Structures are given as structure tokens and as C-alpha cells.
Amino acid sequence: MTRFYSKNVEAEEMCGSICPKIRKKLNKNIDMSNNCTTLPAGQHIFHVKGMIGEYEVNIQKEECSCRAWQLSGIPCRHGAECLRYERIKPEVVVNKCYSIGAFKAAYGKVIMPCSDPRVWPRTNGPPVAP
Known part of the structure; x- marks a missing residue:
């Protein structure tokens, strides 16, 4: 609740x-x-040479052969370069799940607190075991 x-x-x-933590990762x-x-290799397709290896990036499909972009939804270093x-x-x-609107939709609701069980209405039924 808190x-x-x-x-x-x-x-x-x-x-x-986008959310600040995602902004930090993106930066x-x-x-x-x-x-x-x-x-450039074609329409929205690139060949990226990094310090460690070489990767293929398709920015239209939001894919990189390192697979970090597909796994996280955040452009990897190769995608960012393209x-x-x-x-x-x-x-x-960046994937929509990292937007501030999605964050507000997830945490914008109110969870109502429960009152103490001693003030709950009594029933005539059998007692409920925990």
C-alpha cells in the first residue's frame, strides 16, 4: 500500500x-x-562493427543480432548507433512498457486499507479457519 x-x-x-532508470540505461x-x-546495408538494415564483434541491426523491426534490444525493449549500443x-x-x-504513462497506469490506483478484523461484521455461519 505504501x-x-x-x-x-x-x-x-x-x-x-520514458522513466528515469530507463533513460539512464538508454544514455x-x-x-x-x-x-x-x-x-548501411539496405533500407533500415545496418552492419555495425563494435570493439568486440560485428552485428546486424534492423531498426524497423527493432532487432539486433546481439539480441539485447529484443530482450529488453531498449535499443542496445549497436541499435543506438544506427x-x-x-x-x-x-x-x-523504446518499448511502451517503459513510458511514464505505463508507469502511472500501474501505480496510479489506490489500494484501500483493510480495517481491523475485530470491527468486521459478525455472521451467523460457521467460523472460517485460516
Whole structure:
């Protein structure tokens, strides 16, 4: 109950389109994408050379061969580099579940507190065992 209240208060203070923790992860991926080289291979398809390996990225399908983008819904460093190449804002392709609207929908409800069992109405039925 108190967690929902504190998350609701936190949601009211948020600004932007995605949650702050996701924004931090996205910014980290954007910073790490500086070490990547992008080679366009076709319409929305890229070949990305990183420090460790080479990856194929399809920004239209939001897929990377490293599979981090598909697993998390947040563009990986390779995807972030391709989005930069295409001049697309990375927050646009972040999964909708990380939006502030989804956060508010999850924590915006109120959980009503229960009164003490001693003040509950008495019934004539048999007692309920726990």
C-alpha cells in the first residue's frame, strides 16, 4: 500500500516520455555506441562493427543480432548507433512498457486499507479457519 503511494508520488514528479532508470540505461547505451562504426546495408538494415564483434541491426523491426534490444525493449549500443545514423531519437523506439504513462497506469490506483478484523461484521455461519 505504501509502495503504491510512494510510486504514485514519484510518477507525478517524472517528466519526459520514458522513466528515469530507463533513460539512464538508454544514455549509457548511447555513450557506448561511440565506439561503433555503422555501415548501411539496405533500407533500415545496418552492419555495425563494435570493439568486440560485428552485428546486424534492423531498426524497423527493432532487432539486433546481439539480441539485447529484443530482450529488453531498449535499443542496445549497436541499435543506438544506427538510430543516430538515421537521425531518429532513441526514446521513440523504446518499448511502451517503459513510458511514464505505463508507469502511472500501474501505480496510479489506490489500494484501500483493510480495517481491523475485530470491527468486521459478525455472521451467523460457521467460523472460517485460516
